[in-house]
Amino acid sequence: MFNKIQQSSQKASTTKPQKLHLSQGQLFQGRIIKFFPNNIAALQLGNKTVSAKLEAPLSAGQTYWLEVVRAGGIPQLKILDDNSVRRGEQQTQAQVLQQLGIPANKVNDILIRHLATEQIPFTKEVFEKGAQLLLQTETITKEGLQTLTTLLQKNLPLTQESFQAIKAVERSQAPLIQQIAELHSSLQLIEKDNPSLRSYVNGLQNIMKETQMVEGKHPLFHLLHSVSSQGVSQDIREGATQLLQRTGLITGSDSVDKLFELFKAQLIDPTNRASVSKLWPFLLQNGTGGIPIDSMDGKTVFQLLHSRLDQPVNKGDQQQQLQLLLQLFQSKESAKNVTQTLLSMQHSLQHFSSQEKSAIAYMWNQTVSNEQENVRSTIASQFMRIITGVGYLQERELSQFFQGQLSFNEENRGARLKSLLLQLNQLQLSKEMKEKVGLVLHRLTGQQLLAQEQQGPIQQTVLQIPLQLGDWQTEMTVQWEGRKSTNGKIDPDHCRILFYLNLTQLQETIIDVHIQKKVLSVQVFNEHEKPNGLIHALLPLLKKKLSEMGYTLSSIKWVQFQEQKILKANSAQQAYAQRQGYEGVDVRI
Structure with missing residues (x-):
């Protein structure tokens, strides 16, 4: 991209x-x-x-x-x-x-x-x-x-x-992470005959692992948590109960208490030992992992185990977790159908009660619970680790090191992708392998060369961040535009930021953020229908986090376009950065 x-x-x-x-x-x-x-x-x-x-x-x-x-x-x-x-x-x-x-x-x-x-x-x-x-x-x-x-x-x-x-x-046509993965696979094949390559294989593996965005627990887990917790409002609990009825987990006149007592019974049933061990391995110790399950009610048991459930890395792990949980609740619904039911809710909010809308908002907010705390965003921190790990800042780090401004050991230097590629390029490898190493190395260098451009007083910076969303290999390209402040950086109070993403479900997406005097206006360009439910649910959290940083969100606009129209009219370019030009050069001929 x-x-x-x-x-x-x-x-x-x-x-x-x-x-x-x-x-x-x-x-x-x-x-x-x-x-x-x-x-x-x-x-x-x-x-x-x-x-x-x-x-x-x-x-x-x-x-x-x-x-x-x-x-x-x-x-x-x-x-x-x-x-x-x-x-x-x-x-x-x-x-x-x-x-x-x-x-x-x-x-x-x-x-x-x-x-x-x-x-x-x-x-x-x-x-x-x-x-x-x-x-x-x-x-x-x-x-x-x-x-x-x-x-x-x-x-x-x-x-x-x-x-x-x-x-x-x-x-380049394929995402950068795909090229890295292919190089990693190629090195693995020849590692047996050349053990000295093991450190490079491990280094690439660590870099790829850092680009993996954790999928997180399935929204149904959060829905079950809200219906069983006394820490949420009565409206959310009632709405969550109604939603569970829509998914088929609660049928007929069954109550919430009965649902969780059924879960507790299935949990200690020896025939479910294999399923339980996959969800909570520690429960294999003494049968219940030292937890007095018999003396606890079903809701309390679920609350305790919900907090100790491992975070799934990819979509496949998430769906497997959900299917095992549905079995313990003796649901006849498949994980795929439940997922589709929950996703479809965001497009039909007008048919839901006010309590259900509150429960939906709570459920989606919990999917980004790691952003709730008043600390630096975990996702932003991961992006910074990726940027550093890929080696975009390597030359600057080396310059700071030689000036005594940065402590830089051999282990840290070797953890950078660009450093690994430069070292690999010095080894005696086959012509084919050299070409693969060179291709990734050249691409990184090219992106560094194209990363910044000055157009009059406007500074433009473009950066590509390789990502893995489950099994989906993609990248996020971020483009900053703005005037330089006195410290030589783009003024964060008056600038424009564009995010280009290719996502699993929404596919190609452009997010255009304008910032003027710390007031943000956001436009999202995508060919799919606007996900009203999701936006409605996450908007309060977005406003809250921006407010904590001193910014105000003025509007979010979803612009839906058709791909075939874009190809004919080049209207997609309107979503990209429009660089400002400057006249005023007099030439004497």
């Missing part, structure tokens, strides 16, 4: 004028758009429009090759070719190469045409380095020219390392 976001941001930026930075010796092909009084004209260079004072007879609507004679103050330009003697585009480009003293050959001809079409400023030195890169990397193709264009537009070093890094990002 990272490369798509970069491309979409670049395309979106073409709709607004950009600030033009020219250097002495640069050449470019620009078009005269129209004239104004006092010999002022509008000159177009790609998506850049500049005000130009003309001191030579030029014609509106014509394209000219221009050279920057002086860049300081008001840049002065020299016309390279004469409009009156041109006999076609091909001959003009040949004349430019000739004036630069560059031989005409296949690579140079292709490159000069590409730079003219894209209207990218360049010097003779830059041109020669670019042509050499295309030859060295054997990518005299449309893709190779696109990679070179990115290097030039981002003002990145024209080296093979930078070229390969940007190419790896632009051509």
